[in-house]
Amino acid sequence: MKAIRDIVKDPEWQKVRTSLLGNWNTKTEWCCAQLRNWIGPLDKATVTELRILMNYLTGTGFRMGKIKHNCIQSLRTQVSMEIKKRKAKKEWV
Secondary structure (H helix, E strand, O other), X not given: OOOHHHHOOOHXXXXXXXXXXXXXXXXXXXXXXXXXXXHOOHHHOOHHHHHHHHHHHOOHHHHOOOXXXXXXXXHHHHHHHHHHHHHHOOOOO
16 A cells, blocks of 8 residues: 555645645635545545545644534544445455
8 A cells, every 4th residue: 555645646636635725714614525526425436535535634733623613524434434344345455
């Protein structure tokens, strides 16, 4: 499995990540929507996309509670559940 520092360099992800900068405090739901649009249906997302998104949602700003909203918690829970489901099915490679 590739290191997270390598997979987050994906140009499409970097566009999304950059668009979110400075917007979390004022447009939280919009930011959550951008993440959902980027990843699409979670059951169709690649392992790499799930890893990128979970890495982002567990970053310092979220972990320290500076960025918080129900939509963030909901998305993080859904991504976590999808990862656990795939690990249980041995689809996490």
